[in-house]
Amino acid sequence: MNAPALSLSRRLRKSPFEARSHTGAKATSVYNHVVLPTAYVSLEDDYWHLREHVQIWDVACQVQVEVKGRDALKLVEFLTPRDLSAMLPGQCVYAPLLDERAGIVNDPIILCLAPDHFWLSISDSDVLLWVKGLALGAGFDVTVSDPDVFPLSLQGPKSEALLDRLIGEPVGDIRFFRFIETQIAGIPLIVARTGWSGQGGFELYLNEPSEGERLWDTIAAAGADLNLRPGCPNLIDRIETGLLSHGNDMTLYNNPIEAGLDRFFKLGKSADYLGREALEKIAQDGPAQRMVRVVVPGAPVANPRETYSMIVAESGTPGCMTSIAYSPRLHCNVGLGYVPSGNTRVGTAIEVAVAGTKRQGQIASQDWTTELEG
Amino acid sequence: MNAPALSLSRRLRKSPFEARSHTGAKATSVYNHVVLPTAYVSLEDDYWHLREHVQIWDVACQVQVEVKGRDALKLVEFLTPRDLSAMLPGQCVYAPLLDERAGIVNDPIILCLAPDHFWLSISDSDVLLWVKGLALGAGFDVTVSDPDVFPLSLQGPKSEALLDRLIGEPVGDIRFFRFIETQIAGIPLIVARTGWSGQGGFELYLNEPSEGERLWDTIAAAGADLNLRPGCPNLIDRIETGLLSHGNDMTLYNNPIEAGLDRFFKLGKSADYLGREALEKIAQDGPAQRMVRVVVPGAPVANPRETYSMIVAESGTPGCMTSIAYSPRLHCNVGLGYVPSGNTRVGTAIEVAVAGTKRQGQIASQDWTTELEG
Numbered sequence: 001m002n003a004p005a006l007s008l009s010r011r012l013r014k015s016p017f018e019a020r021s022h023t024g025a026k027a028t029s030v031y032n033h034v035v036l037p038t039a040y041v042s043l044e045d046d047y048w049h050l051r052e053h054v055q056i057w058d059v060a061c062q063v064q065v066e067v068k069g070r071d072a073l074k075l076v077e078f079l080t081p082r083d084l085s086a087m088l089p090g091q092c093v094y095a096p097l098l099d100e101r102a103g104i105v106n107d108p109i110i111l112c113l114a115p116d117h118f119w120l121s122i123s124d125s126d127v128l129l130w131v132k133g134l135a136l137g138a139g140f141d142v143t144v145s146d147p148d149v150f151p152l153s154l155q156g157p158k159s160e161a162l163l164d165r166l167i168g169e170p171v172g173d174i175r176f177f178r179f180i181e182t183q184i185a186g187i188p189l190i191v192a193r194t195g196w197s198g199q200g201g202f203e204l205y206l207n208e209p210s211e212g213e214r215l216w217d218t219i220a221a222a223g224a225d226l227n228l229r230p231g232c233p234n235l236i237d238r239i240e241t242g243l244l245s246h247g248n249d250m251t252l253y254n255n256p257i258e259a260g261l262d263r264f265f266k267l268g269k270s271a272d273y274l275g276r277e278a279l280e281k282i283a284q285d286g287p288a289q290r291m292v293r294v295v296v297p298g299a300p301v302a303n304p305r306e307t308y309s310m311i312v313a314e315s316g317t318p319g320c321m322t323s324i325a326y327s328p329r330l331h332c333n334v335g336l337g338y339v340p341s342g343n344t345r346v347g348t349a350i351e352v353a354v355a356g357t358k359r360q361g362q363i364a365s366q367d368w369t370t371e372l373e374g
Numbered sequence: 375m376n377a378p379a380l381s382l383s384r385r386l387r388k389s390p391f392e393a394r395s396h397t398g399a400k401a402t403s404v405y406n407h408v409v410l411p412t413a414y415v416s417l418e419d420d421y422w423h424l425r426e427h428v429q430i431w432d433v434a435c436q437v438q439v440e441v442k443g444r445d446a447l448k449l450v451e452f453l454t455p456r457d458l459s460a461m462l463p464g465q466c467v468y469a470p471l472l473d474e475r476a477g478i479v480n481d482p483i484i485l486c487l488a489p490d491h492f493w494l495s496i497s498d499s500d501v502l503l504w505v506k507g508l509a510l511g512a513g514f515d516v517t518v519s520d521p522d523v524f525p526l527s528l529q530g531p532k533s534e535a536l537l538d539r540l541i542g543e544p545v546g547d548i549r550f551f552r553f554i555e556t557q558i559a560g561i562p563l564i565v566a567r568t569g570w571s572g573q574g575g576f577e578l579y580l581n582e583p584s585e586g587e588r589l590w591d592t593i594a595a596a597g598a599d600l601n602l603r604p605g606c607p608n609l610i611d612r613i614e615t616g617l618l619s620h621g622n623d624m625t626l627y628n629n630p631i632e633a634g635l636d637r638f639f640k641l642g643k644s645a646d647y648l649g650r651e652a653l654e655k656i657a658q659d660g661p662a663q664r665m666v667r668v669v670v671p672g673a674p675v676a677n678p679r680e681t682y683s684m685i686v687a688e689s690g691t692p693g694c695m696t697s698i699a700y701s702p703r704l705h706c707n708v709g710l711g712y713v714p715s716g717n718t719r720v721g722t723a724i725e726v727a728v729a730g731t732k733r734q735g736q737i738a739s740q741d742w743t744t745e746l747e748g
Contacts, residue, residue: 004411006380131507137507282650
């Protein structure tokens with residue numbers, strides 16, 4: 001079957017890089033009302049290239065929600081169980097945003113630009129409306145807006161060498177999850193050592209859309225001998241890295257403890273936040289299910305349109321697979337999914353229902369080994 | 375250039391009709407995180423068919439936001455300047471939702487299921503987060519949720535005849551913007567005389583996703599001799615009808631007065647609502663610009679990726695074209711856009727900048743005539 005073409009209109013916000021990034025894209029999706037390329041040469045070829053070289057990604061879809069004003073810190077604290085009280089300008093923090101039941105609304109990187117000025121660099125849900133609604137309802141003294149800021153990402157092991165050339169000074173001093181204000185070819189940018197791959201890299205925040213194509217071209221020219229090419233968040237790499245995708249691996253109906261995001265915060269921060277009561281109850285009772293990594297040997301399994309049903313063999317209890325891809329490096333399928341709590345031991349056999357057939361697999365460690373734990 | 379394929383994953387919510395509706399779709403978009411077909415045979419062929427026969431549309435993307443509880447009416451009233459105090463169960467109302475600056479957040483059809491139970495059948499923004507945020511922030515006593523309800527639309531002049539057969543009794547008694555609870559082939563449905571075309575029709579709200587394909591097949595079989603075929607909201611038809619698309623013809627940065635939506639409400643309703651002060655100020659001062667219909671003779675103009683710049687010839691003042699399509703019936707391009715207030719007289723000459731060329735046109739009446747008004 002021929003895949004249908006994507007209709008473009010003003011309803012899908014225009015990326016300032018799309019005249020470059022859409023060329024050669026084999027597949028795309030829509031993310032925060034912006035087109036996101038999802039494959040160029042092929043998922044596997046893109047994966048190997050990302051591991052070895054450097055890629056330029058149009059991630060204009062990582063929309064910024066700006067919170068500014070007297071109550072900015074108070075409001076941003078109210079959105080998440082992560083303690084932001086010691087956050088400094090130039091710092092980035094990964095922070096799940098919760099609703100009143102401790103459901104995950106979104107999982108942005110929060111950038112602190114000044115003590116009363118934050119950007120939430122969001123995943124795929126309209127956080128602008130969420131934050132505005134809360135702020136207006138509760139009377140926080142802030143301005144919440146969506147500035148014309150469009151991220152471009154450089155990912156892969158050669159990204160640091162490339163940025164050194166572009167900025168004209170070593171970027172090695174930028175620590176992980178920190179950002180600097182700098183410029184490339186005279187274009188002012190915020191450059192953060194962050195990004196949605198396991199291969200290391202940077203995200204460049206552009207606030208002058210008219211400079212998008214010149215920025216892209218400048219980077220492409222400087223990276224030619226590093227084998228730079230256009231890329232995009234890669235399904236295989238992100239599963240191997242254990243990066244969760246909001247909407248795929250967690251939704252408003254998952255809590256951060258079952259999703260394993262509780263490693264990013266401690267319960268009991270002093271500032272008030274939405275969902276505290278629900279979250280503390282889940283922590284006390286223990287979550288009903290937990291996110292695990294799973295390997296499934298054999299032929300490639302397609303990523304699910306919904307979830308795949310997943311049974312834990314030793315207990316017969318049901319769970320689900322939320323993401324899966326064939327890893328050409330590990331020579332098996334690597335997946336993420338939920339199993340009932342108490343069934344998370346590495347090596348545990350599972351059975352996944354895929355397209356009418358049953359596939360056997362095992363719960364894996366953080367580095368995808370499956371030797372049975374004691 | 376080959377248009378890239380759309381990547382499907384769980385992040386794009388599955389329509390219960392997609393096994394049927396995606397077959398034969400030439401183009402699609404993503405709307406509220408759901409795939410929306412945008413063309414089948416061709417825009418023009420779909421248009422003529424819609425005017426003459428009956429089409430079945432997968433509009434699962436018209437997501438419902440459910441508001442239920444003691445403060446449900448108070449909260450829904452708080453969202454819009456439209457007076458809902460006299461709304462009865464079985465009634466539908468088109469109501470722009472405003473933010474504090476009177477910007478348009480969304481423009482749903484609101485369905486009253488009971489005095490304390492409403493559905494907002496939304497356009498393309500996450501109203502669930504907006505309404506939840508406001509309700510939590512301000513302490514409204516309601517439950518806000520996104521039920522598993524998926525609309526299917528029957529549009530076109532033969533839609534009433536088709537529904538008579540399916541329901542087994544005449545549907546002529548359903549008034550415009552009213553709904554009934556009924557069933558087709560034993561599948562319980564809400565059937566409303568609403569829909570996003572100018573040709574008349576119905577929207578069927580299904581809350582049992584597992585019955586989606588059986589419902590589609592039942593309708594397809596019953597409609598075979600009426601020349602039923604799959605369709606979708608049609609760009610030409612919706613512009614000719616003057617239906618505004620949120621994200622295209624109006625955004626959070628437009629107010630309902632300049633967009634011409636003030637014909638759906640009166641200022642000064644008694645219930646409290648967000649944006650009242652800003653809206654009353656705009657009404658008093660007069661809006662800076664107004665939505666108009668425009669015709670552009672000659673060769674087809676492609677619908678804009680962003681807006682097209684549009685100059686009013688007699689004053690030289692700038693406006694913009696937000697949507698345009700070639701009408702094979704009117705033998706010219708029909709468009710929607712904004713011009714400065716005081717420049718809206720039918721017959722006024724305008725100039726549109728399209729792909730580096732200037733195209734001449736005129737402001738048109740509601741029925742697309744352009745004879746200069748006195």
